[in-house]
Amino acid sequence: MKSIFVALSLLLIVSTIECTQRVTVGVYYETICPGCRSHFIQAIVPLKNQLGQYVNIDLVPFGNAHFYSNGPQCQHGQLECYGNAFQACSLDMNGFETAFKLVECMFRSAYFSNPEYSSKQCSQQLNLDYQQLDSCANGQKGLQLIREMANKTPNHQYVPWTTVQGRFVDGNVDLVDYICENYLNDVPACN
Template sequence: MTEISKENRVNISKMNYKWRLIIILFIVLTLWGLVHLVYNNRRQPEPQLGLSDKIKISVHYEALCPDSKYFIIHQLLPLYKKIPEHISLDLIPYGKAKTIESEDSITFQCQHDEIECYANKIHACAIDLVQDPLVQLSYVACMIKNNQNPDGIGKTCAEIYDLDFTPILLCAKGQKGSLLLKGHGERTHALNPPVHFIPTVEFNNSQNLKPLKLILKNLKEAVCGVFKIKPKGCDSD
């Protein structure tokens, strides 16, 4: 039997190494392709809305969440003022809370303690009672600036927007406020995929039309991008 020379062994080793690299590269590319395919299939096709259409923006937020505060004040409210006829608002104050029911009571555990649960109730009652969407959103944005004193800021913001704070307060302190917040909790817990970041924002009842990262960074770009022809307010700063 002819002995393989040292030089041939080296050449064979190099060839085996190249083939291993080729196989590894093929596997990596195949896996990447599968991931990309699954992701694209999971993402729903972006709607192309007309100028007569509205996009529903559902915001799952918390009254004492800094990211919720920033999004509502600096993203949602300014954009809504620009294109109110193209946005249907849907505000859901609850976040990463927990609803605890007994035979005669409904209580809540919130991410930022009891004061947030109470502030969430005031938000929920205001959303239920204030019918004008711009006033509703403006009131929520006003309150979320300083929700550490829910009663105080709630009354102050009601005076700013010429609202009667008494029915909002009675709602928040009564059974209705608890039932409203419970309802927001049921909606939040039903999200698929589940909440992992607050605020979580849906477009037309879906988390898959636009990435949350884009929505939170540039809501205007995310919203205006779903219209065939951009609404007039999309062109202004």
């Protein structure tokens, strides 16, 4: 009887270890980039839906922006800087799950190229405190968070830029298949 208990305890420990194996996926993007929009909707959302319990997705809204002493300058202008800051504020204030829904909503919005509108629309849809997020995005906290995003962004050639366990993965690669084949081939979600 004792040996059965020990065997079941070991099995539980092993299955717990397997369930905690997590792969880190870095998603480096900007909020008005059409390619980032497509990549997020077609690759990142399915990845989260299929392998969410096995991956840590790190959303980094900065992309090809540059940070100067007077603040960020974004590839698609100030609206994009606002969108990046708004999403960084949501990550900081609301946590990953809620921020992920906000990013997805803003990318799916018919007004995705105007983050001032899509951020308000999506905040209302998700019952988020738009005023608080907007104040953050337009204030010193937003600036600080964007500086953190700039520091997290690796050298890259273009956006979207996705890494798995710190290594670049081409956007044409099916992320779910790639992660299953290279990191999670023994988990049920990959079989």
